[in-house]
Amino acid sequence: MRVINTLQFSVIAVVQSFLVSPGAGQSCLPFEPKVVTLSGTLTVRAFPGRPNYEDTLRGDEPEHVWILRLDRAVCVEPDSASRPLNDPQDNVRDIQLAVVGDSLVPRVRSLVGHRITARGQLFSAETGHHHTAVLLLLRDLRAT
Numbered sequence: 001m002r003v004i005n006t007l008q009f010s011v012i013a014v015v016q017s018f019l020v021s022p023g024a025g026q027s028c029l030p031f032e033p034k035v036v037t038l039s040g041t042l043t044v045r046a047f048p049g050r051p052n053y054e055d056t057l058r059g060d061e062p063e064h065v066w067i068l069r070l071d072r073a074v075c076v077e078p079d080s081a082s083r084p085l086n087d088p089q090d091n092v093r094d095i096q097l098a099v100v101g102d103s104l105v106p107r108v109r110s111l112v113g114h115r116i117t118a119r120g121q122l123f124s125a126e127t128g129h130h131h132t133a134v135l136l137l138l139r140d141l142r143a144t
Helices: 107-108
Strands: 036-048 062-079 091-097 115-124 135-144
Touching: 062 135, 107 115, 107 135
Parallel strands: 091 135
Antiparallel strands: 036 062, 036 115, 062 091, 115 135
């Protein structure tokens, strides 16, 4: 997959952030329905979108997403409530932010390039619009 960076924005978004990974003896981060808080730097990354999700130089539309780039790789594990929908993930470094509705979009856009703390629920990628293995359903974010 080729990543092309442009200045266009679409409804899809991703955030980049730094997260302290669980140390020895600590458990993995939980998937939904539990809420987690992650910190780092918010960035925007472009991925190929419709129609083929392969290459913007060959006609695919760019999808711009906010990505949470983690400081160190972490693991994410489902509990009994989320197990059918979420697969365990090891070595997670990038987490896409899923922003539902328009209320958080202006705040997210204004914090691109800044250090942030984001709060929400982790879930596994399900569609071609999900560009990381793990996503964060964003509930709130703030500059730190």
